[in-house]
Amino acid sequence: MKHIRVLLVDDHALMREGIASMLKNVEFIEVVGKVESGEEAINAAQELYPDVILMDIMMKGMTGIEATRWIKEQNNNVKIILLSGEVNQDYISLSAKVGVNGYLPKDVSREALIDAIRKVYGGEKYFSPSIMNIVFEQFYNQEADEKKPAQKSKELTTREFEVLEQVAMGKSNQEVADALFISIKTVETHKTNILSKLGLKNTAELVKYAIKNNIIEL
Amino acid sequence: MKHIRVLLVDDHALMREGIASMLKNVEFIEVVGKVESGEEAINAAQELYPDVILMDIMMKGMTGIEATRWIKEQNNNVKIILLSGEVNQDYISLSAKVGVNGYLPKDVSREALIDAIRKVYGGEKYFSPSIMNIVFEQFYNQEADEKKPAQKSKELTTREFEVLEQVAMGKSNQEVADALFISIKTVETHKTNILSKLGLKNTAELVKYAIKNNIIEL
DNA sequence: TAAAGTTTCAGGGTTTACCCTGATATACTC
DNA sequence: GAGTATATCAGGGTAAACCCTGAAACTTTA
Known part of the structure; x- marks a missing residue:
């Protein structure tokens, strides 16, 4: 069996070493390089001609996603697996x-890591279960969007967006109702729909979402 | 030279492996265990009697700080070095x-890591340069605060801070209680006191406060 | 040692949040 | 004009949050 040439890209030495250590005794895998930035990865991809690149998504300077675009532009045969600390919808998208070609959380097991490299090298895509959930969610949302191109910023309706804004400002359901001149029952309905649509659990997460998406300011 | 017994605690397998790999060929260091949570660390600290514990500060469930308190309560001779992804004033405090006994950023070099373990084992404290800057900053700020105790009402206790952190992460009172191993009633008490001290009204405002003051990340 | 502060928890209460079902009016699209 | 999405609201329910009082155990400070 031919060796799969693997390039590691992470700005944290510990992560690079951790991955290298996990792959050390795998006979069909050879780590041909370790670099610490997206910029270096672009160069290394040409010089070391790796089969698979394992790259952190969140790095100082160029992100893993940007680096992926450059590398794929030069050589689309290279397989790239991104590693992400937190599973994030926007990043996956x-x-x-x-x-x-693959997307793994950083708490991936040794077995899953090796499996991912082998599958990706063989032309398959590899996503961990937690990623798959989000991918499917995203997929279904896109399907729904295709039926209705009249989409707002994040699939929320205008009114839902207004409610979201009010709630994130710190208002209670009753206060939101007063502000928008509607019944508290209507606010509750909107809020339930918002939480459901955005996959959130409670007001705390909703506030974080609102800040993350620049819906309210601090 | 006697071996320094080291226990690794991180919920990410890759980080555990990375650290273990860095310490692999150091003759005076022996990694006696690797666990993936604060809870396990408390048990392992008693069973494996390590000299030094390297622990991630941000873990699912119990944080490294919380686990440190438990372990130190059982045996104050164990030296503990916390690892932090982002350098944060409040965490250091x-x-x-x-x-x-020590505090390291996750992008620490192999040399600094080994140095830290040796120093901490010898009874010294070890903080990386970037941490030291913040420690000094904090120190000077405290000096300034002592001159005007007018805003002492706004200072949270250690426990209150931990509760604030958990709540802001989006956890319910019950979930916070489970994470900190206390009654939900205690959580409620802390929460009421926090809201009162900070002049906040509800969870939404609490989340905003936490983000504004870099207590949680987005 | 006494006083003050921290952490823990309970009982018992009110209020609010959250969820489900179902319904009506409106507007826009095919 | 039928179908779909939006926005409105109600009833009725469970769960959770929030508030108040009180208090024990412990630590730190004066």
Whole structure:
């Protein structure tokens, strides 16, 4: 069996070493390089001609996603697996667009890591279960969107967005109702729908979402 | 030279492996265990009697700070070094209060890591340069605060801070209680006191406060 | 040692949040 | 004009949050 040439990209030495250590005794895998930035990865991809690149998504300077786009532009045969600390909908979505071949959380097991490299090398895509959930969610949302191109910023309706804004400002359901001149029951309905649509659990997460998406200011 | 017995605690397998790999060929260091949570660390600290514990500060469930307090309560001779992804003023401050022996960023070099273990084992404290800057900053701020105790009402206790952190992460009172191993009633008490001290009204405002003051990340 | 502060928890209460079902009016699209 | 989405609201329910009082155990400070 031919060796799979693997390039590691992470700005944290500990992570690079951790991955290298996990792959050390795998006979069909050879780590041909370790670099610490997206910029270096682009160069290394040409010089070391790796089969698979394992790259952190969140790095100082260029992100893993940007680096992926550059590398794929030069050579689309290279397989790229992105590693992410936190599983994030937007990152996965962006990654899919630049043609990533796999996406793993950083708490991946040794077995899953090796499996991912083998599958990706063989032309398959590899996503961990937790990623798959989000991918499917995203997929279904896109399906729904295709039926209705009249989409707002994040699939929320205008009114839902207004309620979200009010709630994130710190208002209670009753206060939101007063502000928007509607019944508290209507506010509750909107709020339930918002939480459901955005996959959130409670007001705390809703506030974080609102800040993250620049819906309210601090 | 006697071996320094080291226990690794991180909920990410890759980080555990990375650290273990860095310490692999150091003759005076022996990694005696690797666990993936604060809870396990408390048990392992008693069973494996390590000299030094390297622990991630941000873990699912119990944080490294919380685990440190428990372990130090059982055996104050164990040296504990916390690892932090992002350098955060409040974490350092809290860590100091629970008697941590060292504090390292996750992008620490192999040399600094080994140096830290040796120093901490020898009874010294070890903080990386970037941490030291913040420690000094904190120190000077405290000096300034002592001159005007007018805003003492706004200061939270260690426990209140931990509760604030958990709540802001989006956890319900019950979930916070489970994470900190206390009654939900205690959580409620703390929460009421926090809201009162900070002049906040509800969870939504609490989340905003936490983000504004870099207590949680987005 | 006494006083003050921290952490823990309970009982018992009110209020609010959250969820489900179902319904009506409106508007826009095919 | 039928179908779909939006926005409105109600009833009725469970769960959770929030508030108040009180108090024990412990630590730190004066």
